[in-house]
Amino acid sequence: MNLQEIKSQHDIVGVIGNSVQLKKRGRLYSGICPLHKDTNPSLKVYPDRQFFKCYGCGKSGDVIDWIQLTRSVDFKDALKLLGNLPQAEVLFEPATKKHTVTMRPEIAEYWHILLGKKRTYFHNRGFANATIDREQFGWNGRQYVIPLWEGIPQESNLLAMKLRRDDELELGRLKNDNSNWDNKQLQNALKLIPKYILKGSYEPILYNSWAVENREEIWIFFGEFDAALATQLGLNACSPVHGAASWQLYWGETYLRAAKQIFIVPDKGEEKQGHRVKAMLGGCAKVYSFPEGPWKDFSEFILAGNYAEELRNGNGC
Numbered sequence: 318m319n320l321q322e323i324k325s326q327h328d329i330v331g332v333i334g335n336s337v338q339l340k341k342r343g344r345l346y347s348g349i350c351p352l353h354k355d356t357n358p359s360l361k362v363y364p365d366r367q368f369f370k371c372y373g374c375g376k377s378g379d380v381i382d383w384i385q386l387t388r389s390v391d392f393k394d395a396l397k398l399l400g401n402l403p404q405a406e407v408l409f410e411p412a413t414k415k416h417t418v419t420m421r422p423e424i425a426e427y428w429h430i431l432l433g434k435k436r437t438y439f440h441n442r443g444f445a446n447a448t449i450d451r452e453q454f455g456w457n458g459r460q461y462v463i464p465l466w467e468g469i470p471q472e473s474n475l476l477a478m479k480l481r482r483d484d485e486l487e488l489g490r491l492k493n494d495n496s497n498w499d500n501k502q503l504q505n506a507l508k509l510i511p512k513y514i515l516k517g518s519y520e521p522i523l524y525n526s527w528a529v530e531n532r533e534e535i536w537i538f539f540g541e542f543d544a545a546l547a548t549q550l551g552l553n554a555c556s557p558v559h560g561a562a563s564w565q566l567y568w569g570e571t572y573l574r575a576a577k578q579i580f581i582v583p584d585k586g587e588e589k590q591g592h593r594v595k596a597m598l599g600g601c602a603k604v605y606s607f608p609e610g611p612w613k614d615f616s617e618f619i620l621a622g623n624y625a626e627e628l629r630n631g632n633g634c
């Protein structure tokens with residue numbers, strides 16, 4: 318049984334609802350957070366993303382994080398508590414690779430053509446035209462689009478696309494529905510809307526798998542932009558599309574077989590997620606934390622004028 322299957326058997330609303338009284342508000346649930354001295358219902362639970370976040374103490378994560386935080390146990394013990402595992406090792410049984418849903422690549426091509434002058438959005442994030450064209454970053458007339466290819470971009474199946482939230486459109490909608498809200502309330506509500514939505518396959522996807530196959534040195538990020546930017550900088554970089562928790566064991570066996578050194582670069586404050594992937598990879602992987610500074614992920618670190626090489630001097634395994 319893989320991690321995704323374990324998680325799919327434990328609905329986060331049900332698990333959190335065991336210890337917190339949750340009230341349904343539209344698409345989400347809210348309740349009093351037991352992780353800090355909460356007076357408002359600051360805890361929000363998102364059933365569609367199987368994700369929780371407390372807007373009081375900032376704690377967030379999936380159902381396994383919830384068990385870890387509320388029971389003060391580690392990852393393996395959290396899985397045991399979820400009642401799935403006689404032994405945590407079961408987690409490391411390989412899943413079988415299957416991608417059943419694919420999209421027509423002509424969509425990516427068309428939306429890439431529509432990008433036109435809007436490619437400055439990607440330039441501002443550090444991308445060269447060569448990367449924008451290779452990945453076929455696009456614009457669908459309303460949202461920026463990141464195509465997710467099974468292998469080499471444009472030469473493999475198109476599995477899914479990520480669409481960037483249109484902040485202006487969403488703010489307009491929120492304003493329309495809540496005419497008495499001030500700007501701060503609107504901005505806070507905007508933050509609750511997922512930044513990206515996925516169209517297409519919901520199978521776990523390793524973004525940029527083509528760039529790490531048969532490589533000895535591999536960099537793992539937790540964001541497509543970070544992985545694409547690192548690849549542009551000459552690193553062999555990939556990223557699980559659904560975040561660290563979706564890491565699949567067969568990825569190690571399929572794509573990372575030749576790896577001698579693996580660098581895992583989680584966003585700032587998400588080091589725990591990096592260690593979770595490291596535990597699944599076994600062997601020698603280094604999980605980095607960024608040096609002090611105003612950046613919270615790899616892209617911001619690079620755009621601030623730093624070099625990826627600086628991360629090599631960071632803490633290791």
Ligand SMILES: [Zn+2]
Pocket residue numbers: 350351352353355359360371372373374375376
């Ligand atoms: Zn809290």
